[in-house]
């Protein structure tokens with residue numbers, strides 16, 4: 001077992017993440033170097049790589065025994081959840097970073113033996129940090145977040161990206177129609193870590209997405225658990241924190257309602273395959 005001082009770690013990470021934010025804000029004053037990864041809307045910039053290297057250097061210097069799973073390739077090859085694992089996304093919402101110059105975040109989730117211990121999601125342009133040490137309450141800057149209560153589908157605001165309307169090998173275009181018709185409204189912000197933080201903060205009642213990686217949801221799930229939120233794969237099955245997976249996160253009750261809806265859609269053939277993300281790339 002490792003023996004981290006989680007309060008000291010929180011103070012350090014907040015300092016690092018704020019410094020990363022300062023660098024990111026400054027970078028938007030000059031042109032970015034942007035390149036495409038897997039598709040025209042899957043972008044990476046010089047700043048994604050720079051911030052990942054910056055944070056990994058800090059983590060490695062302070063916690064040399066820990067391992068890091070991160071998006072841009074400077075982390076470790078990790079196949080198990082032994083010891084302390086950092087799930088790091090230097091810029092979550094790169095398309096927003098490039099096109100809107102706002103609504104992107106630095107996301108850091110720390111797990112110990114597979115259990116969430118600390119979470120940090122920093123909305124850089126809003127200077128808003130969602131954070132928690134597990135068991136000590138979750139915070140939006142210095143404001144403590146309330147425990148989540150249940151809500152009906154009719155009174156809920158659901159974050160649902162419309163990407164499933166595009167041709168894909170997993171989800172039928174009618175699968176979510178009933179949910180969209182019945183809820184109060186839908187939103188799609190384009191930065192998974194912040195969308196999860198918004199569910200934790202009660203600004204959104206649910207978030208449903210078909211394919212995320214560990215660095216996208218690692219911190220968000222820790223924050224959500226701290227306030228009594230529910231999460232799973234889209235079909236309600238538990239999710240493995242090292243997998244590329246669909247994510248359904250919501251207030252308790254509403255989570256069950258949406259997962260049941262998805263389960264029925266799978267039974268009626270309106271899901272083309274199980275929404276574990278593994279088949280859909």
Ligand code: 2AM
Nearest residue numbers: 042091092093094095190191192193212
């Ligand atoms: P990213 O900006 O770090 O890539 C966009 O809807 C959200 O989904 C962002 O949080 C984005 O993270 C994430 N995402 C995960 N996989 C993606 C992919 N292949 N292409 C674009 N965004 C992806």
Ligand code: CA
Nearest residue numbers: 042043071094
């Ligand atoms: Ca990316």
Ligand code: CA
Nearest residue numbers: 089092093216
């Ligand atoms: Ca991401």
Ligand code: CA
Nearest residue numbers: 071089091092
């Ligand atoms: Ca990213």
